[in-house]
Amino acid sequence: MEEVAVEKASIVVFSGDMDKVFGAFIIANGAAAFDMKVTMFFTFWGLKALQKGNLTGESPMGRMLGLMNRGGAGRIGPSRFNFGGIGRWMFKKMMDRRKVMPLPAMIKQAQELGVRLVACEMSMNVMEIRKEDLIDGVELGGVATFIAEASESKFSLFI
Numbered sequence: 001m002e003e004v005a006v007e008k009a010s011i012v013v014f015s016g017d018m019d020k021v022f023g024a025f026i027i028a029n030g031a032a033a034f035d036m037k038v039t040m041f042f043t044f045w046g047l048k049a050l051q052k053g054n055l056t057g058e059s060p061m062g063r064m065l066g067l068m069n070r071g072g073a074g075r076i077g078p079s080r081f082n083f084g085g086i087g088r089w090m091f092k093k094m095m096d097r098r099k100v101m102p103l104p105a106m107i108k109q110a111q112e113l114g115v116r117l118v119a120c121e122m123s124m125n126v127m128e129i130r131k132e133d134l135i136d137g138v139e140l141g142g143v144a145t146f147i148a149e150a151s152e153s154k155f156s157l158f159i
């Protein structure tokens with residue numbers, strides 16, 4: 001019997017903007033629904049999507065960054081027209097009216113589909129984000145983790 005290779009997809013999530021993170025999860029969930037093994041690697045601002053939303057940071061600068069960059073899938077705003085949070089509220093209302101799955105539910109769906117969520121350890125160290133600050137089910141890894149997956153992937157995206 002001939003063994004069929006599993007197709008892989010790799011996505012770097014660098015942006016912490018709601019619309020870009022949303023797009024990354026739409027692609028990841030779509031690929032997983034097509035039985036692809038998907039790895040999403042979250043670095044710098046992309047980590048905001050995986051945070052619980054609590055304050056982070058230990059040093060004065062880390063706490064200041066944590067205050068300005070609270071994170072949490074329900075807190076992140078769009079890349080344009082955020083208007084101090086009003087844009088986020090408007091988009092959520094418009095998406096709800098159109099029965100679009102909210103981002104926290106999309107993340108949960110990705111995890112249920114077996115999408116591998118990997119947080120960049122170096123970015124976490126720089127931004128003083130601890131593993132406890134992330135949602136459950138997130139792995140920690142470095143660039144080697146992403147390169148190992150991307151080198152075997154049918155496609156890789158940088159969002």
